[in-house]
Amino acid sequence: MDFSSARLAILKVLEGVRAEEVPRLLHWMRTTNDFDEFRSTNDDVLLRSIAEDLRHFLPTDGMLASEHFAIQKLYQQTKPTVHIDAFLYDDEIIDSLCEEGKMSRNYCLTCGSHQTAPLEFISHSFSLMELKFLYYHVLPDLTGKVVVDVGSRLGAVLFGGYFYSSASQIYGVEMNADFCHMQEVIVTKYQLDERIKVLNADIRTQASLLQNADAVVMNNVFEYFLDKEEQARSWEFISQNVKKKGSLLVTVPSLEESLSNLQVDIQLSQWVEAMPLLYDVFLEEDADREALKQIYLYKIL
Helix, strand or coil: CCHHHHHHHHHHHHHCCCHHHHHHHHHHHHHCCCCHHHHCCHHHHHHHHHHHHHHCCCCCCCCCCCCHHHHHHHHCCCCCEEECCCCCCCHHHHHHHHHCCCCCCEEECCCCCCCEEECEEECCCCCHHHHHHHHHHHCCCCECCEEEEECCCCCHHHHHHHHHCCECEEEEEECCHHHHHHHHHHHHHCCCCCCEEEEECCHHHCHHHHHHCCEEEEECCCCCCCCHHHHHHHHHHHHHHCCCCCCEEEEECCHHHHHCCCCCCCCHHHHEEEECCCHHHCCCCCCCHHHHCCCEEEEEC
């Protein structure tokens, strides 16, 4: 059915509705989530399918037992904090898990009582919404460009770049071999190897890759996985090798915040220029403005 025929069919249905029910029906059409599946693109569907596949590899919190440092950092937070991977679990899935008793959004302030407070959630991956914002509004047209994701973890940035951009090559650099294996399984299953390459390596061994990158993405990349001395060394390596004039650096959180508690000699004003982002151009109904505002874009000078 083409657009004109579908439009006439809908109007015909409305003509048959009792007059007193029309306002209620129109209100439902304006506010319902029942049409979400029709707004999803095939790319969205494939990314959700990849997320579903990856959920089978991991416990609900999306963390591996080998991530000792990251787990320790979670326990050190001032408020009870849990890791929920935003690529694997959207709000709808989290709600379902809470209803099933497999997850909670709250913790007990007084053990045994009904006095509760919201848990803090942290994710080391971009959500589907954040990936769309990244590739549709933060980064420019990437046709013929090279993208490097530092600390690619489950590969969300890689898979998002494959489906939401025209980047010619998308590299993921990840130290954890288990995560690299998961990424490779997905790359093979969905035949993404023409443009995606996964490297099981410390980013400090990849100077040439960084020097030739047109866009580098770093999402919560060091703080939860390295001690402060190693973080400082890694950031100094990044600043020394992400030097291609006009190339772009995307970070979560900002460079200023990431470097504020580290002993580093990095002159940001001589290295990068912060680029303003227009958050209001992203008009999806479920857009989390606070999450989007954690994404920062810099141009290399």
